[in-house]
C-alpha cells in the first residue's frame with residue numbers, strides 16, 4: 150500500500166525566490182562526497198555514525214527483545230512516565246503525539262487500551278512536576294528512565310523524585326518491577342543503578358548520539374508500549390536508509406535527503422540564516438521540537454549554522470504570519486504537509502468532518518458541505534504563494550500519510566540530510582561541545598564535587614559590576 154506513494158520534497162517555491170537550481174548543480178559533487186564519507190564512516194566523529202545502518206538489522210532485533218517487557222508493562226500499568234531530555238525524549242514525544250489520540254481518555258478507553266505516556270526530566274520546573282505527581286495518583290504507573298550518559302541533571306533529579314513516589318506508593322519491591330532504564334550498555338551511573346536495583350535495562354549503542362537515537366530502544370520501547378506500530382516505523386526508516394545511502398542513488402531528484410541538505414546549505418550561504426519548520430497540526434508540534442534539536446545541535450558549530458525555528462500553522466499565521474510576510478528577509482520556510490489529510494484521523498476515529506449547515510448568519514455559508522481538510526489544503530496553498538510572493542523561499546515536504554511507516558521514513562531522511570549537510574559544510578554534525586558550558590556552570594553553582602574553584606569564580610562574575618535594571622511596582 151504505502152510503497153506506491155512517494156515522499157515529495159517540492160522546491161518550486163524556493164526557485165521562485167532564489168535561483169537554487171544553478172547552485173544545486175554546483176553543489177552536487179560536494180554533497181555526494183559528504184554522503185560517501187558518512188556511509189563509509191570516514192567523516193568527522195565516525196564513532197557516532199552507528200545510526201546510519203542501525204535501522205537495517207539491529208532495530209529489528211530490538212523489536213524482538215522488547216516484546217516481553219512491553220506485554221508485562223501493559224499488563225500492570227495504564228500510564229508510563231518517560232523520564233529524559235533532548236535526544237532521550239524528543240523523538241518519542243514527537244511520534245507519540247503525532248500518531249496517538251490527543252486526548253488520553255479516548256486513547257485508553259475507546260481505542261486500543263494502551264498505557265498513556267507522560268513526560269518528566271525535560272525541565273527543572275516545580276509546577277509541572279508537582280502536577281504530574283498529582284495526576285499519577287489516578288493511574289497505575291511505570292517509569293522508563295532514559296539517559297545515555299546517565300549523568301544529566303534534569304532526568305536524574307526527576308528520576309529520584311518519581312522513584313520515591315513509586316517506593317512510597319507501592320513499596321520498594323513492587324516499585325522495582327515498575328522501573329526500566331535505557332542507557333549506555335557498558336558505563337555510567339544509570340547502568341550501575343539499574344544493575345544494583347534489578348531494573349530491566351536496554352542499551353543505547355555507544356556509537357549513536359541522543360538526537361540520532363529514535364530508532365533504538367530510546368524510542369522503540371515507550372512507543373511500542375503506547376501502541377504505535379513500531380514494526381512499520383522501523384520499516385519506513387529502513388526503506389529511507391536504502392533510498393538515501395544506495396551507491397546508485399546520487400541524483401538529487403531521487404534522493405530527497407541529499408537534495409534537502411544541499412538546499413539548506415545553499416540558502417544559508419546566501420543570507421538566509423533561519424529555517425522555520427512549519428507544521429500544520431497541533432499534533433505535529435512535537436515533530437518540530439525533535440527536528441530543532443537534531444539540526445540545532447548538529448549545525449550550530451564554529452559560530453555558524455542555520456538557526457532552526459518552528460511555527461505551527463494555521464495557529465501561528467495569526468501571530469508570526471506578519472513576520473513571515475513582511476519581516477526581515479533572512480528566513481526560509483520548510484513546510485511539513487500531509488497529502489492524505491484523512492490519514493491524520495485514521496489512527497483515531499476515522500472521522501471526516503464537514504462544515505455543517507447552521508443558521509448562524511456568520512458569513513461562512515459558502516463553505517457549507519466542504520470538508521475541513523479541503524479548507525486546510527486551500528489555506529496551505531494560499532500561504533505558500535503569499536510567502537513566496539513575500540520573498541520567503543518555501544520548501545515543501547509532502548508526506549503521503551501521517552502514519553508510522555511514513556514518519557519513520559521522513560525522520561530518517563532528516564537525520565541523513567543533517568549528517569550529509571554538516572559534512573558538506575565542513576563542520577562536525579555529531580558533537581555538541583557548546584551544551585557542556587551551561588552544564589558546567591550549573592554543576593559549579595549547585596556545588597557538585599570537583600567544581601568548587603569554578604563556583605567561586607562564577608559567583609564573583611555574577612555579582613561584580615553595576616547592576617543594570619528597571620524596577621516596577623512595589624508590592625503592597
Ligand SMILES: O=P(O)(O)OC[C@H]1O[C@H](O)[C@H](O)[C@@H](O)[C@@H]1O
Nearest residue numbers: 235236237296297298301359584
Ligand atoms: O541522554 P542524556 O545523556 O541524558 O543526554 C540528554 C541530552 O543532553 C544533552 O545536554 C545533550 O546536548 C543532548 O544531545 C542529549 O540528548
